Amino acid sequence: MEAILKGLGLLLEWQNILLIFGGVFIGVLVGALPGLSSPMAIALLMPFTISLDPVASIAMMAALYCAGTFGGSITAILINAPGAPPAVATAFDGYPMARNGEPGRALGLAAVASVFGGIFSLIIFIAATPLLAEIALSFGPVEYFGLSIFALSMLASMSGKSSIRNLIAGCIGVLISTVGVHLATGVERFDFGVSELTEGIHFVPVLIGLFAMSELLTQSSTLQDAVRVMSAKSLKLPTFAELKKLKNLILRSSGLGTFIGILPAEGSTVAAMMGYNEAKRWSKTPEKFGTGHDEGIVGPEAANNAAAGGAMVPTLALGIPGSGTTALILAALVMHGFRPGPYLITETPELVYAIFGAMLIANFAFLGIGLAGARFFSLVTFIPKRFLWPSVFIFSLIGSYAYSSAFFDVWVMLISGIVGFFMMRHGFSPAPLVMGLILGPLVEETFTQAMVIHDSSFFQFFESGVFLVFMALTVISLSSPFWPKIFKKKK
Amino acid sequence: MSKQKQKLNPATNLVAGLVHKIDLIVASILIIGGAFMYYEATLFPAAPNILGDTLNADIFPKMLIVLMIILACIIPFEIRFMPEKIAKIDKDRSVSLEPITWKTIVLLITLVSVAEFLGPMVTMFVTAACFPLVWGEKNYVRIAIYSVAFPLFVYFVFNKLLGLFFDPGVLQYLVKPTN
Numbered sequence: 218m219e220a221i222l223k224g225l226g227l228l229l230e231w232q233n234i235l236l237i238f239g240g241v242f243i244g245v246l247v248g249a250l251p252g253l254s255s256p257m258a259i260a261l262l263m264p265f266t267i268s269l270d271p272v273a274s275i276a277m278m279a280a281l282y283c284a285g286t287f288g289g290s291i292t293a294i295l296i297n298a299p300g301a302p303p304a305v306a307t308a309f310d311g312y313p314m315a316r317n318g319e320p321g322r323a324l325g326l327a328a329v330a331s332v333f334g335g336i337f338s339l340i341i342f343i344a345a346t347p348l349l350a351e352i353a354l355s356f357g358p359v360e361y362f363g364l365s366i367f368a369l370s371m372l373a374s375m376s377g378k379s380s381i382r383n384l385i386a387g388c389i390g391v392l393i394s395t396v397g398v399h400l401a402t403g404v405e406r407f408d409f410g411v412s413e414l415t416e417g418i419h420f421v422p423v424l425i426g427l428f429a430m431s432e433l434l435t436q437s438s439t440l441q442d443a444v445r446v447m448s449a450k451s452l453k454l455p456t457f458a459e460l461k462k463l464k465n466l467i468l469r470s471s472g473l474g475t476f477i478g479i480l481p482a483e484g485s486t487v488a489a490m491m492g493y494n495e496a497k498r499w500s501k502t503p504e505k506f507g508t509g510h511d512e513g514i515v516g517p518e519a520a521n522n523a524a525a526g527g528a529m530v531p532t533l534a535l536g537i538p539g540s541g542t543t544a545l546i547l548a549a550l551v552m553h554g555f556r557p558g559p560y561l562i563t564e565t566p567e568l569v570y571a572i573f574g575a576m577l578i579a580n581f582a583f584l585g586i587g588l589a590g591a592r593f594f595s596l597v598t599f600i601p602k603r604f605l606w607p608s609v610f611i612f613s614l615i616g617s618y619a620y621s622s623a624f625f626d627v628w629v630m631l632i633s634g635i636v637g638f639f640m641m642r643h644g645f646s647p648a649p650l651v652m653g654l655i656l657g658p659l660v661e662e663t664f665t666q667a668m669v670i671h672d673s674s675f676f677q678f679f680e681s682g683v684f685l686v687f688m689a690l691t692v693i694s695l696s697s698p699f700w701p702k703i704f705k706k707k708k
Numbered sequence: 709m710s711k712q713k714q715k716l717n718p719a720t721n722l723v724a725g726l727v728h729k730i731d732l733i734v735a736s737i738l739i740i741g742g743a744f745m746y747y748e749a750t751l752f753p754a755a756p757n758i759l760g761d762t763l764n765a766d767i768f769p770k771m772l773i774v775l776m777i778i779l780a781c782i783i784p785f786e787i788r789f790m791p792e793k794i795a796k797i798d799k800d801r802s803v804s805l806e807p808i809t810w811k812t813i814v815l816l817i818t819l820v821s822v823a824e825f826l827g828p829m830v831t832m833f834v835t836a837a838c839f840p841l842v843w844g845e846k847n848y849v850r851i852a853i854y855s856v857a858f859p860l861f862v863y864f865v866f867n868k869l870l871g872l873f874f875d876p877g878v879l880q881y882l883v884k885p886t887n
Contacts, residue, residue: 391772437806440843627820631816669763
């Protein structure tokens with residue numbers, strides 16, 4: 218109880234409230250701007266938060282994460298250009314509804330469904346995180362190694378173009394994390410005589426490069442693309458009767474979204490698509506989907522925002538990110554000196570409650586900011602790319618330099634961006650690489666500890682029941698991309 | 709290749725026999741890179757005997773590289789078991805890079821190369837002026853306003869408000885220190 222009061226008390230300081238609202242504003246803004254995304258914004262913000270209060274910084278990022286998911290829906294509805302991938306499904310019915318002369322109603326439905334989805338997942342988040350952490354506290358290195366292998370195997374089913382490429386990107390991420398001095402032996406690994414590499418590759422410049430620079434290069438070939446904006450002067454929140462009609466759908470989508478969010482490596486995009494499909498499957502009027510149907514907006518919106526809260530559960534309780542964005546929040550926790558995993562809630566419970574409070578505030582704040590400023594946020598898409606993206610580069614440059622006041626990090630950022638751009642062209646997603654980079658040290662540390670405990674015998678790992686369960690889950694997750702084909706053949 | 713697969717894949721000429729030509733190159737790059745890293749790992753000094761074999765610094769990276777190479781070997785054959793997904797990747801990469809993208813890469817490398825000498829402040833001014841020009845902006849007044857206003861805004865927020873140190877760079881030669 219004391220921790221809850223302390224955590225929520227931290228949020229009531231005016232500077233922290235300001236940071237949370239700032240996070241919400243930035244979140245909605247970057248969510249609304251096609252090309253910009255909440256992971257990119259968090260990566261860019263990370264180095265600048267070093268001097269801020271750690272709890273407030275993490276709370277701000279959590280608020281940004283929540284708001285960013287909704288922000289993408291504004292442009293998805295008004296200009297049929299989803300600002301973020303989770304909003305793609307919202308555009309299927311949101312844009313037709315806007316075109317039918319009801320843009321305000323479409324936005325209202327999206328906002329209210331998002332808020333319900335967000336709050337539902339936060340209730341699960343605050344109930345499940347301590348329980349999961351308590352279970353994880355009983356894990357030894359073998360069990361933790363099993364868990365991290367399972368989390369990495371989930372990259373195979375992560376949204377992307379190819380599961381094999383996702384796994385390779387994850388391996389590259391883990392490999393990058395091995396650069397520098399090996400803590401157990403003091404051996405310098407993969408430094409190639411470059412003194413800066415002996416302390417390892419800082420993850421912040423890599424993240425900035427992968428999310429901001431590679432997108433900048435992608436955008437360079439779309440400078441001529443024009444957008445058509447729709448006026449959203451008349452904002453209309455759904456009536457109580459409408460909400461009553463949609464309550465089952467909202468609950469179902471919120472539950473689905475939260476569950477998908479909790480699964481390691483799955484994110485809001487998968488949740489939104491499944492939310493849309495399930496809404497259509499359960500609908501009494503599936504033929505109306507795609508023509509501007511209420512259910513086609515509410516289903517994906519409740520699910521994608523619920524996934525944001527769900528993804529925080531494994532991130533905070535186990536130290537295993539639930540999505541690409543939570544991998545960045547995990548990185549921010551490490552940067553601020555916190556110990557992600559089950560010890561987080563035993564050592565710094567106030568942080569977990571502060572994050573909960575920040576996300577709760579964010580859910581209501583983006584309802585206000587998003588609705589009142591919908592017109593403004595739809596107009597920001599008119600910022601010429603020729604000025605928007607140079608600004609992103611300047612932030613990237615200053616951000617990667619600010620991390621350790623070293624120009625070496627600026628080079629790391631640039632190289633990561635260029636390599637990331639070419640990787641993306643060939644079907645490799647940046648998110649698995651980031652997850653590998655963040656999980657890498659945990660995988661190696663637990664593997665080494667487990668090997669020491671079991672006298673270098675890997676087969677002794679299988680004596681642990683929990684490890685066996687994680688290995689079984691790993692096999693299931695690695696084979697999951699092939700399930701649709703197998704089931705299709707059987708049918 | 710079946711007619712159905714040909715229909716799904718917009719770049720069927722990229723497939724030769726069992727393998728996808730471009731993916732073969734991608735896999736080769738990964739395998740060569742992996743082999744080089746593996747060789748590097750073999751050069752790591754061994755841990756003292758007291759620590760045992762498992763603590764050697766090369767064990768984990770070697771395992772990882774082997775796994776990566778095995779996965780990379782599958783890439784050229786992905787077209788055989790998931791043609792729809794590879795068709796999507798081919799759709800993206802079949803369009804050759806536009807000259808502006810190459811120009812942007814060169815510009816980025818140039819800006820980062822001179823950033824240490826110029827210092828962050830001057831680099832921001834140069835970036836704000838050069839980038840829109842290279843990207844074809846013709847409104848010079850707008851460029852002038854942006855290239856002055858935006859770096860000043862960034863400097864004010866991050867230096868004055870957040871206390872971030874900006875290395876003076878070339879400015880230290882231009883602005884004489886006052887005693």
